[in-house]
Amino acid sequence: MTQEQTSSRVPFTSVTAIAVPIAQANVDTDQIIPARFLSLPRDEMAPHLFRDLRYNDNGTPKPEFVLNRPEYAKAEIVVAGRNFACGSSREMAVTVLQDYGIKSVIAPSYGDIFFNNCFQNGVLPIMLPEARVNQLLRFLLELPGASITVDLPTQTVLGPDGQSDRFEIDSFRKDCMLRGVDEIAMTLGYEADIAAFEQRSITARI
Amino acid sequence: MAGSAQPRTMFEKIWANHIVVDRPDGYTLLYVDRHLIHDGSYFAFQRLKSRNIKLRRPDLSFGTPDHYMPTDTRRKEDITNPNSRRMVTSLAIHGAETGVTVFDIGDRRNGIVHVVGPEQGITLPGITLVCGDSHTSTHGAFGCLAFGIGSSEVTHVMATQCLWQKKPKTMRITVDGHLGKGITGKDVILAIIAKIGAAGGTGYVLEYAGSAIRGLSMEGRMTLCNMSIEGGGRAGMIAPDDATYQFVAGRPYAPKGAEWDAALARWQALPTEDGAVFDREVTLNGPDIAPMVTFGTSPEDAVAVDGVVPDPAAATDVVKREGLTRALQYMGLRPGTPIGDISVDRVFIGSCTNSRIEDIRAAAAIAKGRKAVVPSWIVPGSGIIKEQAEAEGLDRIFKDAGFEWREAGCSMCLGMNGEIGRPEERIASTSNRNFVGRQGKGVRTHLVSPAMAAAAAVTGRFTDVRRLLD
Numbered sequence: 001m002t003q004e005q006t007s008s009r010v011p012f013t014s015v016t017a018i019a020v021p022i023a024q025a026n027v028d029t030d031q032i033i034p035a036r037f038l039s040l041p042r043d044e045m046a047p048h049l050f051r052d053l054r055y056n057d058n059g060t061p062k063p064e065f066v067l068n069r070p071e072y073a074k075a076e077i078v079v080a081g082r083n084f085a086c087g088s089s090r091e092m093a094v095t096v097l098q099d100y101g102i103k104s105v106i107a108p109s110y111g112d113i114f115f116n117n118c119f120q121n122g123v124l125p126i127m128l129p130e131a132r133v134n135q136l137l138r139f140l141l142e143l144p145g146a147s148i149t150v151d152l153p154t155q156t157v158l159g160p161d162g163q164s165d166r167f168e169i170d171s172f173r174k175d176c177m178l179r180g181v182d183e184i185a186m187t188l189g190y191e192a193d194i195a196a197f198e199q200r201s202i203t204a205r206i
Numbered sequence: 207m208a209g210s211a212q213p214r215t216m217f218e219k220i221w222a223n224h225i226v227v228d229r230p231d232g233y234t235l236l237y238v239d240r241h242l243i244h245d246g247s248y249f250a251f252q253r254l255k256s257r258n259i260k261l262r263r264p265d266l267s268f269g270t271p272d273h274y275m276p277t278d279t280r281r282k283e284d285i286t287n288p289n290s291r292r293m294v295t296s297l298a299i300h301g302a303e304t305g306v307t308v309f310d311i312g313d314r315r316n317g318i319v320h321v322v323g324p325e326q327g328i329t330l331p332g333i334t335l336v337c338g339d340s341h342t343s344t345h346g347a348f349g350c351l352a353f354g355i356g357s358s359e360v361t362h363v364m365a366t367q368c369l370w371q372k373k374p375k376t377m378r379i380t381v382d383g384h385l386g387k388g389i390t391g392k393d394v395i396l397a398i399i400a401k402i403g404a405a406g407g408t409g410y411v412l413e414y415a416g417s418a419i420r421g422l423s424m425e426g427r428m429t430l431c432n433m434s435i436e437g438g439g440r441a442g443m444i445a446p447d448d449a450t451y452q453f454v455a456g457r458p459y460a461p462k463g464a465e466w467d468a469a470l471a472r473w474q475a476l477p478t479e480d481g482a483v484f485d486r487e488v489t490l491n492g493p494d495i496a497p498m499v500t501f502g503t504s505p506e507d508a509v510a511v512d513g514v515v516p517d518p519a520a521a522t523d524v525v526k527r528e529g530l531t532r533a534l535q536y537m538g539l540r541p542g543t544p545i546g547d548i549s550v551d552r553v554f555i556g557s558c559t560n561s562r563i564e565d566i567r568a569a570a571a572i573a574k575g576r577k578a579v580v581p582s583w584i585v586p587g588s589g590i591i592k593e594q595a596e597a598e599g600l601d602r603i604f605k606d607a608g609f610e611w612r613e614a615g616c617s618m619c620l621g622m623n624g625e626i627g628r629p630e631e632r633i634a635s636t637s638n639r640n641f642v643g644r645q646g647k648g649v650r651t652h653l654v655s656p657a658m659a660a661a662a663a664v665t666g667r668f669t670d671v672r673r674l675l676d
């Protein structure tokens with residue numbers, strides 16, 4: 001399946017791109033990619049990103065939804081309300097965004113599993129304070145098509161208003177993102193430690 | 207061990223027992239004792255295969271197809287959607303290729319992954335357990351560390367039996383006092399989420415404590431831990447006690463004989479010690495908890511059955527106000543409507559939250575001698591539960607009351623198997639998510655306990671189950 005072969009990590013350094021505002025809290029993974037599309041191969045799943053927010057029943061686009069507005073069509077950054085992508089563990093919530101072209105997401109908080117899944121796929125999830133995210137959302141709605149710069153080496157987000165904000169990221173995650181490290185290959189390098197653990201642990205036995 | 211004078215939480219003990227490597231940057235390579243797999247894990251197996259990596263510990267991995275299998279048949283050939291059929295049929299094939307035990311369709315042990323794990327004694331106190339499904343938090347009811355992971359991490363566990371984790375924060379949620387008549391684990395967890403919010407537990411492992419929690423059966427505890435994720439917590443846990451040991455004893459994969467005695471001694475040392483410090487403490491008063499019903503599209507939108515649909519205008523926070531307005535529009539509800547005045551079109555009793563024998567008994571107690579006035583489904587969590595319910599005559603009670611008695615699976619919880627509602631259909635559901643479109647496009651989901659769902663089935667609206675008891 002092409003899906004899984006292409007989903008190893010892509011290195012991430014810096015991106016300057018149009019940002020699309022999703023000005024809602026608790027946008028769940030069922031909104032990002034409804035369950036009924038989850039058994040499709042990855043390339044067939046991509047068009048269903050935000051399916052029910054984005055399209056009417058008959059398949060025509062809903063003009064009011066942000067991704068249907070031409071100014072945001074080339075967006076590579078999503079700015080969203082708190083608890084973004086809460087809900088299920090479906091990793092397709094990341095990959096459909098990625099296949100749309102999204103490289104980074106900015107929100108006050110995330111569903112924990114989605115947050116992890118982003119790193120697994122080389123998409124950078126950034127947490128900024130809610131007040132700042134709300135400011136960014138307002139700017140992006142007022143100035144459709146405005147750009148944001150996300151720079152991982154300096155850990156900064158440069159908004160369309162010229163304000164620069166620092167974001168936090170663990171050195172482990174940062175390093176893996178910058179180098180596009182394959183986690184499985186890295187972990188297999190710890191084989192001796194894993195084998196030693198299995199020797200001494202009681203619960204690792206059936 | 208150094209520093210062991212400091213009282214520790216149960217979480218800290220289990221975490222410490224599973225550290226393979228601690229890196230200076232704060233990341234830990236954590237060992238995974240049990241890996242549960244379902245039909246949605248198809249892509250993870252494919253990825254492993256495409257990279258030519260061996261599944262490291264098939265003996266610690268167990269699979270059961272649940273999400274994509276229709277619940278009106280046990281024949282895989284009956285699955286009409288070819289993609290779904292491939293997901294279901296592949297699990298046994300992947301299992302045979304890798305050596306993973308699979309409880310396949312047709313095996314009485316087959317069922318929803320979070321029902322099957324505990325039922326088979328795969329879920330044990332003190333272990334780490336993961337699964338590519340967010341409701342893996344369920345298993346924490348046994349005093350283990352269990353959490354959901356994404357598909358890349360599933361592949362990682364298959365390859366290495368480990369995961370890179372950063373130590374989460376801990377939150378203790380204490381519920382003291384006696385729960386009232388008809389109040390279940392479901393009502394307790396909905397009350398908790400209404401209090402802390404759908405993101406309240408984000409970044410935390412939750413430990414549930416207090417006399418009301420200790421008074422719950424294992425089924426009730428599983429319901430509670432199951433919905434930890436709806437409160438933002440990746441994992442929820444409850445200290446093991448006699449109820450836990452009784453449930454586990456004699457299960458097929460549980461330790462036996464001398465191993466059991468040794469395990470029991472280890473388990474008894476697990477509970478959080480007096481004086482251990484949590485990053486956050488939350489308390490609820492058990493006797494205050496009423497039967498709960500959700501009215502919106504986030505699990506935090508829950509009120510007591512004798513309450514009313516709240517007015518978004520009363521919300522102080524703009525985001526919350528806009529969210530509630532959108533939710534009520536979707537749900538077709540007006541502010542101020544008494545919950546008891548809301549009529550339902552359909553009832554679903556099932557899912558990994560509420561499909562265990564106690565849930566089915568509670569629903570049967572309400573259904574007995576009454577008639578369902580709307581289409582109502584009972585979907586047991588496993589083939590074994592179905593058999594047990596039938597042995598107790600519960601299927602007869604349901605059939606006599608006009609309920610539909612079905613085969614095991616996830617079913618209408620998220621309708622991946624095609625079992626979904628119609629647009630604008632209002633469903634009283636014992637599942638865990640009332641998200642927009644979760645049970646089908648446009649479907650309006652209200653989360654309730656099994657007894658409340660049965661009460662809605664026989665009255666056609668949300669009815670305080672306490673009025674129907676004895």
Ligand code: SF4
Nearest residue numbers: 341557558616619620
């Ligand atoms: S019953 Fe629902 S929540 Fe539980 S595993 Fe199945 S689909 Fe997921």
